Amino acid sequence: MLEIKNLHVxxxxxxxxxxLNLSIAxxxxxxxxxxxxxxxxxxxxxxxxxxxxEITEGSITYNGxxxxxxxxxxxxxxGVFLAMQYPVEIPGVTTMMFLKSALNAxxxxxxxxxxxxxxxxxxxxxxxxxxxxxxxxxxxxxxxxFSGGEKKRLEILxxxxxxxxxxxxxxxxxxxxxxxxxxxxxxxxxxxxPSRAMLVITHYQRLLDYIVPDRIHVLAKGRIVxxxxxxxxxxxxxxxxxxxxxxxx
Amino acid sequence: xxxxxxxALPVARREQAASHYRAMxxxxxxxxxxxxxxxxxxxxxxxxxxxxxxxxxxxxxxGVEIFDLAEPNxxxxxxxxxxxxxxxxxxxxxxxxxQGGVALHVTKVAAGPLALxxxxxxxxxxxxxxxxxxxxxxxxxxxxxDRRNIGVEIVLGEKxxxxxxxxxxxxxxxxxxxxxxxxxxxxxxxxxxxxSFGAKLSRLELDIALEGEGAEAxxxxxxxxxxxxxxxxxxxxxxxxxxxxxxxxxxxxxxxNSRAIYQGKVSVEKGANxxxxxxxxxxxxxxxxxxxxxxxxxxxxxxxxxCAHGAAVGDLDADSLFYLRARGIPETDARALLIHAxxxxxxxxxxxxxxxxxxxxxxxxxxxxxxx
Numbered sequence: 026m027l028e029i030k031n032l033h034v035x036x037x038x039x040x041x042x043x044x045l046n047l048s049i050a051x052x053x054x055x056x057x058x059x060x061x062x063x064x065x066x067x068x069x070x071x072x073x074x075x076x077x078x079e080i081t082e083g084s085i086t087y088n089g090x091x092x093x094x095x096x097x098x099x100x101x102x103x104g105v106f107l108a109m110q111y112p113v114e115i116p117g118v119t120t121m122m123f124l125k126s127a128l129n130a131x132x133x134x135x136x137x138x139x140x141x142x143x144x145x146x147x148x149x150x151x152x153x154x155x156x157x158x159x160x161x162x163x164x165x166x167x168x169x170x171f172s173g174g175e176k177k178r179l180e181i182l183x184x185x186x187x188x189x190x191x192x193x194x195x196x197x198x199x200x201x202x203x204x205x206x207x208x209x210x211x212x213x214x215x216x217x218x219p220s221r222a223m224l225v226i227t228h229y230q231r232l233l234d235y236i237v238p239d240r241i242h243v244l245a246k247g248r249i250v251x252x253x254x255x256x257x258x259x260x261x262x263x264x265x266x267x268x269x270x271x272x273x274x
Numbered sequence: 275x276x277x278x279x280x281x282a283l284p285v286a287r288r289e290q291a292a293s294h295y296r297a298m299x300x301x302x303x304x305x306x307x308x309x310x311x312x313x314x315x316x317x318x319x320x321x322x323x324x325x326x327x328x329x330x331x332x333x334x335x336x337g338v339e340i341f342d343l344a345e346p347n348x349x350x351x352x353x354x355x356x357x358x359x360x361x362x363x364x365x366x367x368x369x370x371x372x373q374g375g376v377a378l379h380v381t382k383v384a385a386g387p388l389a390l391x392x393x394x395x396x397x398x399x400x401x402x403x404x405x406x407x408x409x410x411x412x413x414x415x416x417x418x419x420d421r422r423n424i425g426v427e428i429v430l431g432e433k434x435x436x437x438x439x440x441x442x443x444x445x446x447x448x449x450x451x452x453x454x455x456x457x458x459x460x461x462x463x464x465x466x467x468x469x470s471f472g473a474k475l476s477r478l479e480l481d482i483a484l485e486g487e488g489a490e491a492x493x494x495x496x497x498x499x500x501x502x503x504x505x506x507x508x509x510x511x512x513x514x515x516x517x518x519x520x521x522x523x524x525x526x527x528x529x530x531n532s533r534a535i536y537q538g539k540v541s542v543e544k545g546a547n548x549x550x551x552x553x554x555x556x557x558x559x560x561x562x563x564x565x566x567x568x569x570x571x572x573x574x575x576x577x578x579x580x581c582a583h584g585a586a587v588g589d590l591d592a593d594s595l596f597y598l599r600a601r602g603i604p605e606t607d608a609r610a611l612l613i614h615a616x617x618x619x620x621x622x623x624x625x626x627x628x629x630x631x632x633x634x635x636x637x638x639x640x641x642x643x644x645x646x
Binding site: 075097101112113134 | 605
């Protein structure tokens with residue numbers, strides 16, 4: 026589904042990703058682990074299409090298409106979803122109105138019929154209940170005054186609403202206590218599906234106790250330096266990033 | 275000025291206003307308060323016409339008396355208050371030269387919004403006197419593309435509540451100035467929203483005196499400007515006694531070659547302890563040629579007061595734009611959504627739902643025009 030080859034990315038003239046290779050098939054959950062500054066967030070942003078991130082070499086192919094050439098909204102319509110580390114607060118737009126606009130924009134982007142307000146409301150309510158997203162949160166301005174846990178739950182609610190083909194979770198565990206983490210992980214696990222690929226980006230092994238990946242890649246200095254099964258997370262936890270990076274060299 | 279019956283003002287009072295205006299002259303950009311709004315230049319040689327601008331009023335609810343200021347035999351409440359409040363230079367002009375206007379006396383809680391419209395060219399006066407405990411929602415509309423100067427005085431008795439929503443549609447080529455002077459007794463409240471869409475020169479000046487304990491003024495406004503339009507809101511709020519409150523929230527969107535201005539001065543007088551004032555003005559610029567001048571000012575002579583002010587001019591937030599696009603919303607729609615959201619913040623405070631919808635409608639129309 027996703028094929029990244031020899032990817033070089035610069036941000037503000039500085040090269041952050043330096044020849045990254047990664048391949049994820051439908052139905053698989055992969056994890057990217059790495060120390061601070063290794064390029065984890067850059068990888069998530071380049072996949073979602075953020076302005077200011079430039080591909081200087083290599084390619085990102087998604088279902089046979091050149092993902093790097095698409096604007097962010099087109100990627101979303103084609104099923105790419107990035108659950109962000111810091112979801113933005115937008116005063117003046119209610120959460121419900123945002124969800125409806127986004128859902129219908131994606132449907133339009135795929136040439137599908139838009140859902141009416143009642144249809145959206147029903148779908149959102151049903152999904153919100155399982156993620157403990159209250160009616161009050163849906164009425165409030167998007168993410169304004171939400172706790173860290175509420176923001177992350179809303180990200181997962183969107184993931185469940187938009188039903189992406191490729192879901193990227195950027196540091197979804199940051200700022201969550203253990204209960205919130207469990208709730209978010211359950212939400213993610215419920216979305217595991219043979220037709221869906223997931224990329225979980227995290228600094229800590231903790232999240233991977235709850236979302237067990239098929240494959241783990243270690244990112245350091247802009248490259249994948251080690252790969253393995255789920256047991257690699259435990260090794261990382263025991264040895265630390267420095268040792269793993271050294272062993273790989 | 276031979277017609278001394280017009281405006282129910284003694285001849286001496288009109289002459290005093292005329293000499294005030296003559297001494298000051300038509301304000302221009304070298305007058306600090308008019309730095310961003312060169313009225314003399316906008317008017318040119320012609321100046322204002324000698325005629326009196328028109329006013330039209332909707333059906334009066336129970337508890338509201340009306341008096342036509344062009345009529346003789348003004349009632350006591352008109353004679354007592356007309357020309358009694360603080361007078362700025364352009365307010366002196368309308369006091370001196372207007373041959374008519376409207377006066378409203380609100381004696382109790384009046385139902386429903388009352389619509390008041392100004393049109394035509396020239397000077398015109400309005401006076402609103404509210405008795406203790408009275409309340410009114412006033413919708414002020416401006417119509418036409420003329421050179422007009424409106425002078426308004428508002429007297430709020432104890433605990434009187436005035437909700438004022440003013441909609442000034444785009445009036446390309448027009449020169450429209452309005453001065454509102456107001457005094458609030460103890461516990462009185464003035465709650466306003468001004469939606470301005472610009473003219474060749476458009477200026478709304480407010481002079482608000484919080485003169486009784488517990489008096490409060492809550493001002494908000496939006497401006498959506500395009501082409502070479504101009505809109506200036508200048509406020510002066512005086513906290514004359516303690517425990518008075520004021521809030522101001524102004525949001526402006528400027529495209530084309532337009533110019534959006536906010537000047538707000540809050541003074542907390544000696545002894546006005548426990549007063550509370552908040553002032554926020556923000557502008558979004560949609561083009562390189564557009565300009566916003568935001569100038570909040572604070573003057574504090576009392577101890578133990580809470581005052582905050584802030585102003586910011588900028589572009590849309592890049593993080594927010596990316597977030598919306600990454601969730602499938604195309605760039606133009608995402609921008610429109612963020613601009614709406616930016617303005618919405620200042621409109622949510624309009625208490626009357628119908629008026630709030632009217633303002634939203636006017637804002638949507640203007641955004642369609644300005645961001646196209």
